[in-house]
Amino acid sequence: MIVLLLYLGAVVVFAVVMIRKALRIGKKAVAVLEEAAGELGLTFKPPNLFYPLSSWVMQGEVAGFHVKVQTETERSGYGDNRSLSHSTVFCVTFPKSSNPDAKIDLSTKERKQ
Secondary structure, rough: OOHHHHHHHHHHHHHHHHHHHHHHHHHHHHHHHHHHHHHOOOEEEOOOOEOOOOOOOOEEOOEEEEEEEEEEEEEEEOHOOOEEEEEEEEEEOOOOOOOOOOOOOOOHHHHOO
């Protein structure tokens, strides 16, 4: 009985340590992404606290273009064969012009960055 209680106690301690470590890593990632979004002038929306694998989204206007950067998680398989695949998706929307023959100059320093 005592061995069983010691074993359960070790499992609980291990679980608490791993959860705290995951939360600490998540907080660091959020801080880095918030800083990057701030430098680019984008807004940042971290994932939901209760669903941490949801999308992380940064979006806003950069050099006249609408920019959206988000993560996506794809699940495949089930049981022992299930896996997660993470990717980052970038989307840039060009500004619309009232002149259909207008050309967009991508050579400016700001737009190159």
